[in-house]
Amino acid sequence: MSARFVWPANSSQARAYKSVGWALLLIGLVLFAFAYADTAQITVLDNGYALSLPRASKAVAFMIAILGLQVVVGYTGQLVLGQSFFFGSGAYIGAYMVADQNWPWLLSLVVVVPACFVIGCILGLPALRIRGLYLALVTLGMAATFPAIVQLDQLDEYTGGAAGKSVSSDLVPPSWLPLDGIASILQNIPFFGQYFGEGDLTSSESERIWKFFLFVFLLAVCMWLVSNLIKSRPGRALRAIRDNETSAAVSGVHLAKDKTMSFGLASALGGVGGVVYVAELGIASPLDFTQLLAINFIVGLVVGGVGTLSGAVIGGIVIAFVPDWSASTEDFPGIPERWLAGPTGVLILGALLIILTFVLPGGVVAGVRRIRARIVQIVPVPPEGATPPPPSEGEDAVLRREAEEISAGAAANDPLTEEPHA
């Protein structure tokens, strides 16, 4: 089925389409941030659900971690289930740098990223020999041991043991940023102004907005880096490993090096996610980083779409909001109250995982792309000066002509072919 609009990639329409898309996304983020800076209620079927910016920031943390999974599972095809291990490591290292070494949050990334990269590479070394389901098993086991590791007595002074490690936030908006000004502009929009609160922002509100945009910016940087990686030579090597390890090795991909790199990168991204998570929550507690979180990351990966970058965004939203939403839902038409009091969110995630594997194996992103392809299609243009390949000459062409003649002759002589010239 051909699309309603078909634009070449260098046409003005295609460029306008792309820039309008990005602008709408940015405006949407600003509107969202200012509307929900205070704990605002969203009402779905008479259920008040507190959708606030901190929850959205948590979702951003999950998105970065799932982005890491996209690299190692989606693009390299290694069944790594233990992303919560690296998420937790990043969270604890970040909390330690900020709380005990008095580093600013953003600077702590300078330590977290290399540290998680190295941890990921080291733990990835066995993965060079362990494959498929065995790797899934080992990594799930690693995720299960993380809470025990940080609660070790020897690490108590660094990790705070069972009580967790709490840190205060130093992420205050710089004074040159006119957050109050933006808020008052939004408040003066006719009809919709009422959704943006009244008067100046309180300090905690402006802090939340600042953090949210900072985290979204971090996510954007990570996505940009990963997308560049995927499009470049190492990224193609990773995809070659996913599609067929042996033929990748034959084509000159250094399996050990590239797999280890992909592990390290995934863990580094997990670490960045962990830092964002702790910077938002203000505490890293061992039971936040169990294997349940690891499985939730897989849910996010699958729901968004394995091997797509935007899938990480959708996955993060799903695993951050679905459990929260169902936990704060007290009555829902047609569902007994007893069910809603239990872990309904987990049930929904589990069911989503199974149903999507059946009906939409490419995740939500694949579905959206399929619908979009019916409306707008942007076709790549051949590079300048390129012409369609001329009919080949020489020995090759002679052989082909001979082959065509033989098959035409065979068809003509074949009694079963009714009309050879039709």
Add this chain to the structure above:
Amino acid sequence: MELFLARLFDAISNGSTYALIALALVIIYKATTLINFAQGEMAMFGSFIVLVLATEQGLPIWIAVILGMLLSAVAAAGIERVLIRPFDPYDHLPLVIVTLGLFLSLTALAGIIWRFDPRAFPRMYPAGTAVTIGGVNLSWYTVGVLATVLIVAGLVTVLLNTTKVGLAFRAVSSNLESSELAGIRVGPTLQFGWALAAAVGTLGACVFVADPIRQLEPTVMVRVLIFAASAAAIGGLDSLWGAVVGGLIIGGVQSLLVPYTFIPNEMSLAAAVVVLMLVLLFRPSGLFGTARVERV
């Protein structure tokens, strides 16, 4: 010496329960070369059904266990037909995802139906001490669990080696395509494998929570699955008796190696994972598994 014996008995009783769940994993792996990550949760669900049958319906515990095993077998056969069979058995990612989805759904369902408060499980073995060796009491529970594992592994071996369906199962696990060509109905045979595994798993979970020091709650099997999977991998993942030996080794690591070395007690799970990793690194087909030759 007394402490050593007490720990040894602990190792046997823990190891035997891991061996039972490992047996279930091995049966499914033999059939479909798939590790069922939901095995622990399926077993947990089954043992809740046994608990309901025993306490609310007032059935004797062993009859409740057998009924529960039958019910889990039927349920697992249904799960295999609906959720597993539609997928290509050689493509692991969708299958792993489906079993993880089952893992989440079953935990949540059990939490919704039975809540998260721990419940005492009825005794399955006589209380008290069987014999006293070197001043240490060997409880009936330990003897019973070990006997259960040996009997179950023996029965499964007999079932697979002497019956017609067992023959079909072995044929399918040896070569799926050829056995299909030989006229074996592959689907129902794999379904039989799932049913058998679920029954064994339910028994394993019941035995595990029947220990007087434990109670039944929806998350009880989460850690056990990792121990059991390590046990199965040590045994080679496709060897029934290997799973039993692997279970006992993991039990030994947990109750003997960890206390006698510098490893802190909370790290027993980590120790099991490390053992698993070492086995996979240096002997990928485990101690008793068939080495797979890959054709390129």
